[in-house]
Amino acid sequence: xxxxxxxxxxxxxxxxxxxxxxxxxxxxxxxxxxxxxxxxxxxxxxxxxxxxxxxxxxxxxxxxxxxxxxxxxxxxxxxxxxxxxxxxxxxxxxxxxxxxxxxxxxxxxxxxxxxxxxxxxxxxxxxxxxxxxxxxxxxxxxxxxxxxxxxxxxxxxxxxxxxxxxxxxxxxxxxxxxxxxxxxxxxxxxxxxxxxxxxxxxxxxxxxxxxxxxxxxxxxxxxxxxxxxxxxxxxxxxxxxxxxxxxxxxxxxxxxxxxxxxxxxxxxxxxxxxxxxxxxxxxxxxxxxxxxxxxxxxxxxxxxxx
Amino acid sequence: xxxxxxxxxxxxxxxxxxxxxxxxxxxxxxxxxxxxxxxxxxxxxxxxxxxxxxxxxxxxxxxxxxxxxxxxxxxxxxxxxxxxxxxxxxxxxxxxxxxxxxxxxxxxxxxxxxxxxxxxxxxxxxxxxxxxxxxxxxxxxxxxxxxxxxxxxxxxxxxxxxxxxxxxxxxxxxxxxxxxxxxxxxxxxxxxxxxxxxxxxxxxxxxxxxxxxxxxxxxxxxxxxxxxxxxxxxxxxxxxxxxxxxxxxx
Numbered sequence: 001x002x003x004x005x006x007x008x009x010x011x012x013x014x015x016x017x018x019x020x021x022x023x024x025x026x027x028x029x030x031x032x033x034x035x036x037x038x039x040x041x042x043x044x045x046x047x048x049x050x051x052x053x054x055x056x057x058x059x060x061x062x063x064x065x066x067x068x069x070x071x072x073x074x075x076x077x078x079x080x081x082x083x084x085x086x087x088x089x090x091x092x093x094x095x096x097x098x099x100x101x102x103x104x105x106x107x108x109x110x111x112x113x114x115x116x117x118x119x120x121x122x123x124x125x126x127x128x129x130x131x132x133x134x135x136x137x138x139x140x141x142x143x144x145x146x147x148x149x150x151x152x153x154x155x156x157x158x159x160x161x162x163x164x165x166x167x168x169x170x171x172x173x174x175x176x177x178x179x180x181x182x183x184x185x186x187x188x189x190x191x192x193x194x195x196x197x198x199x200x201x202x203x204x205x206x207x208x209x210x211x212x213x214x215x216x217x218x219x220x221x222x223x224x225x226x227x228x229x230x231x232x233x234x235x236x237x238x239x240x241x242x243x244x245x246x247x248x249x250x251x252x253x254x255x256x257x258x259x260x261x262x263x264x265x266x267x268x269x270x271x272x273x274x275x276x277x278x279x280x281x282x283x284x285x286x287x288x289x290x291x292x293x294x295x296x297x298x299x300x301x302x303x304x305x306x
Numbered sequence: 307x308x309x310x311x312x313x314x315x316x317x318x319x320x321x322x323x324x325x326x327x328x329x330x331x332x333x334x335x336x337x338x339x340x341x342x343x344x345x346x347x348x349x350x351x352x353x354x355x356x357x358x359x360x361x362x363x364x365x366x367x368x369x370x371x372x373x374x375x376x377x378x379x380x381x382x383x384x385x386x387x388x389x390x391x392x393x394x395x396x397x398x399x400x401x402x403x404x405x406x407x408x409x410x411x412x413x414x415x416x417x418x419x420x421x422x423x424x425x426x427x428x429x430x431x432x433x434x435x436x437x438x439x440x441x442x443x444x445x446x447x448x449x450x451x452x453x454x455x456x457x458x459x460x461x462x463x464x465x466x467x468x469x470x471x472x473x474x475x476x477x478x479x480x481x482x483x484x485x486x487x488x489x490x491x492x493x494x495x496x497x498x499x500x501x502x503x504x505x506x507x508x509x510x511x512x513x514x515x516x517x518x519x520x521x522x523x524x525x526x527x528x529x530x531x532x533x534x535x536x537x538x539x540x541x542x543x544x545x546x547x548x549x550x551x552x553x554x555x556x
Contacts, residue, residue: 078553083380089381277424285545286419
């Protein structure tokens with residue numbers, strides 16, 4: 001190990017470890033030092049313009065001001081802050097969209113499709129809203145989710161597929177309710193089996209004919225099914241009772257059943273336990289009236305609007 | 307004190323380093339306790355009910371904050387996606403707050419009432435079933451685990467020490483009734499904590515139906531967590547205020 005280093009360097013910190021390990025004490029490079037001074041000057045300038053130091057019960061707000069328009073249309077000025085900056089930002093963006101938003105507000109639903117540009121706006125802006133708010137349940141393409149949320153791309157509607165009905169669904173939300181055994185607890189297991197067979201036969205599924213015949217009587221009689229689903233089983237969109245005569249199933253896993261018995265069991269399960277689910281949240285309040293109109297038109301255009 | 311003696315004494319160096327580092331935090335945080343504008347004056351913010359509080363404990367226990375923030379920043383994209391920016395006032399009873407700093411999943415500051423109870427449960431059981439592209443882990447055990455609420459009053463008492471106005475006696479209850487209304491004040495009364503917790507789990511509270519998890523027989527951890535998620539960001543009614551109401555606080 002060499003010992004000559006000690007005498008070679010004069011500008012060290014003076015500390016020596018392990019006999020000859022020393023630390024240089026060279027001046028900082030000029031470019032670095034002056035950059036450092038520049039950042040300090042920048043900080044002082046920043047303090048003057050932007051909110052910075054606390055003073056007692058308040059703080060230095062800076063001399064920089066920001067102008068914005070609030071939702072009452074009043075022009076206001078405030079010391080610079082991100083909340084005012086946001087209002088500025090939102091106003092700018094809504095100005096850019098205003099042409100289309102006001103046009104949409106003024107256009108009756110059935111005229112939207114006659115204006116290709118407005119329709120293009122509905123599709124592109126509606127898609128964003130749909131992904132943020134609706135896709136969690138109805139899935140990204142609006143295809144719905146079995147045993148959870150209905151398909152919005154077909155023309156089978158539970159609460160109605162007219163513009164007004166879709167808008168109502170969005171504004172007030174929905175809640176699917178069917179009493180267990182239609183509210184008649186006296187129904188026996190054989191009765192429920194008969195009803196299931198009849199319901200399956202309504203949509204042309206394979207069913208036990210004798211049992212279905214008995215189910216038909218119960219449907220219109222003791223089972224009180226007719227009072228909601230109608231004598232013909234076609235449902236009533238005003239109260240959200242399902243159409244039982246089509247092949248579309250939301251709650252009973254008929255499409256996934258491998259045998260006729262499984263299909264009967266699937267329908268029986270829904271009849272026996274009833275339904276108290278399918279809750280669509282209330283969107284009024286969370287979404288603006290314009291957003292709800294936009295979504296109504298968008299959902300209507302997904303494929304199945306009436 | 308000589309540089310040399312600091313460098314040669316590890317204990318002393320640790321103390322000096324901690325002092326130097328803490329200055330940054332102290333000058334930024336402490337003045338906020340004294341500035342009038344820090345916490346906005348706004349109606350509706352209330353402490354969590356016993357069930358929501360236990361749900362919040364589960365939220366913390368499962369580390370939800372590692373992937374989900376609860377802090378909507380005042381940017382246009384965030385306002386459009388999540389809603390009104392978060393107010394400091396909205397987390398005034400959160401100890402510790404759940405602002406978070408990582409968004410692997412979406413922000414949850416205003417997730418309350420956005421989805422149905424049923425969706426929240428189905429999503430926690432199997433997130434990919436509801437959102438195919440999600441990378442969130444599954445939490446089916448919450449549904450199977452009965453909620454331990456034997457110590458919920460103690461947890462409220464601990465929060466009370468930090469200034470959360472849970473009531474311990476009639477006088478405090480009366481004060482809460484004035485501030486939060488009778489229905490809410492009743493839920494914040496510590497002597498009735500367990501009773502209130504079970505009552506909310508069965509019958510719901512604040513416009514959200516009870517039996518959150520669909521299992522009416524048991525009070526599960528799922529009930530508590532969903533009750534907590536459903537109240538997030540719903541306490542302040544922003545329609546009552548102009549959209550520049552909170553500009554003056556910054």
